[in-house]
Structure formats: structure tokens, C-alpha cells
Amino acid sequence: MSTPISPPLIATQHPNIPELANTTHSLTVLTLEHFKTYTKCPLQFGYKFITHRAWPSDQTRYTLGRTIHKLFEFQARGLSVDACLPGCTTEAQSMWAKLQAIPYANPTTCEILANEWAFWVPVTSAESGTVWITGRLDRVISVPPELRATVPTLAHTQVAIVDWKTGMGVPKSPASAWQTRLYLWALVEARARLGLAALPPEAFAFVYVGLRNASEPIEIVPIPYTPQAHAATALDVQNLIATVSPYLQGQSKPAALPAPTRCPDRYCAYKAICPVGH
Numbered sequence: 001m002s003t004p005i006s007p008p009l010i011a012t013q014h015p016n017i018p019e020l021a022n023t024t025h026s027l028t029v030l031t032l033e034h035f036k037t038y039t040k041c042p043l044q045f046g047y048k049f050i051t052h053r054a055w056p057s058d059q060t061r062y063t064l065g066r067t068i069h070k071l072f073e074f075q076a077r078g079l080s081v082d083a084c085l086p087g088c089t090t091e092a093q094s095m096w097a098k099l100q101a102i103p104y105a106n107p108t109t110c111e112i113l114a115n116e117w118a119f120w121v122p123v124t125s126a127e128s129g130t131v132w133i134t135g136r137l138d139r140v141i142s143v144p145p146e147l148r149a150t151v152p153t154l155a156h157t158q159v160a161i162v163d164w165k166t167g168m169g170v171p172k173s174p175a176s177a178w179q180t181r182l183y184l185w186a187l188v189e190a191r192a193r194l195g196l197a198a199l200p201p202e203a204f205a206f207v208y209v210g211l212r213n214a215s216e217p218i219e220i221v222p223i224p225y226t227p228q229a230h231a232a233t234a235l236d237v238q239n240l241i242a243t244v245s246p247y248l249q250g251q252s253k254p255a256a257l258p259a260p261t262r263c264p265d266r267y268c269a270y271k272a273i274c275p276v277g278h
């Protein structure tokens, strides 16, 4: 007889995350990367998350984005961003000044409800047990009536997730991107933690703020939410969990992952070892 695995001591490890306090299941955790990667290529998902062939990435590509995110964090905490700016590159300083001119980034226009907000949303099924969806939202803001009045797609929005795409662009199909769908679904599911339990799904929206560099214009893409979109994403989340959990929980072998007929990612790090990518 195999020895049962003890449930992790979640409540003591995460005292500030009430959703974790009562779990009695083993901890399977999925992030946005799991959703994006499996949807793009199940084999890439296997290399990354099942056989854990970690691949070093060029961290210098993220320096500018990290700097801007850090400045937003300082701002949200009420710390002096001005004191930090002289230590930033000229490019970062120019981008910060540009971003502060838009209402979504300005706390005097859009009250900050949360910044770098970590969510944990449990999804329980008979087959997979409790699987936790986790992630971090760049910022959650209150959208004032004056701003709603100027943006038709946000007419019913009271609360928005703002995602800073600094140094990169907004996703090509933002409304159907997993980031938009998963983060809106998660915020609505966990909204009580921000005191927003009374708000319906249509009171939420996602706003991408894209700025590749200081000399380009800022791209703002607001995406409203609906109860229908929430139900559709909930179903897709459940389906993906049911598909990947057997692999993550060791009941299915990576060799059983369905291979795509054509490689969908010409920059994939696993090309040299993948039979499809050759």
C-alpha cells in the first residue's frame, strides 16, 4: 500500500491568503504561462512544465520593463518616485513622464485599489482535486465616471485591471488573449478580497497600456467584460485544467502529449530536441 502524501501546511505558509487557509488537497498550481504554453504547443508545455527543461533567457531584455514596474510600485506605496528617477536611464525617465500623462497611470485620476496584486483562485473537480490558479495583476484601479464618459467601451466599467506593456507591444488579439481572459476571470472570482463582492462581471474591464520606447506613442486598449465572457472563460479554464492535470500530477506521461502537425513557434527553445520542430 502506498503512503498517502500529507497535505501541505498551507495555512501557516500563507497566513495572508485566506483562500489557502482551508485547503486539504495537494497543491497543483497553474499560472498564465501554463495556459499560454499548452494552448500554443502541448509539446512545449511538456518540456517546460513536466520534464522541467529550464532554458536560460536573456534577462537584459526585461530591464526596462522591470524599472518601470518598480516605479509604479513605488508610486502605489506612496514613496517618492522623483527620488528614484535620477538613478534610471534617460529612456526610462522619458517613458515614465509619458505614462504619467495618461489617466490610467495617474492615481489622482484613477484611484489605485491594488498594485502588483497576487491572486489565488481554487478550481475543484472530482478528477483533478483542487487546482490553484495564481498570478499577479500589475494594477487594479477605480475608473471614475468622467473617464468612463470619454471611452465608450468602458461605459459600464467601475474597476479595471491595468497592464503595463513597457518595452513590448500589446498582444495581437487582446480580447481573446489568455492574459486578458484569465486575469479578468480571476479578479472577478477573487473580487471579495478587494471589497468588490457586490460588483457584477460587467463592472470590470482590462486596459493594456503599451509603450515600446519613449519616442513611440502610447497604445491604450480597453477591453470590457461581460457575464457571458466570464462563463466562457470559466469553462475553458476547467477544460484546460482537466487536460493538463493528469500530466502535472503524474498520471499521464509526457510522451502522450498531442503533438502539433506544424511547429507553431519558430523561436522555440526546444527546436533542437523536438521531433516536430526539425
Ligand code: SF4
Residues within 6 Å of the ligand: 041, 042, 043, 044, 047, 260, 262, 263, 264, 265, 268, 269, 270, 271, 274, 275, 276, 277, 278
Ligand atoms: S519546437 Fe515547435 S513543435 Fe516543438 S515544442 Fe517547440 S513549439 Fe512545439
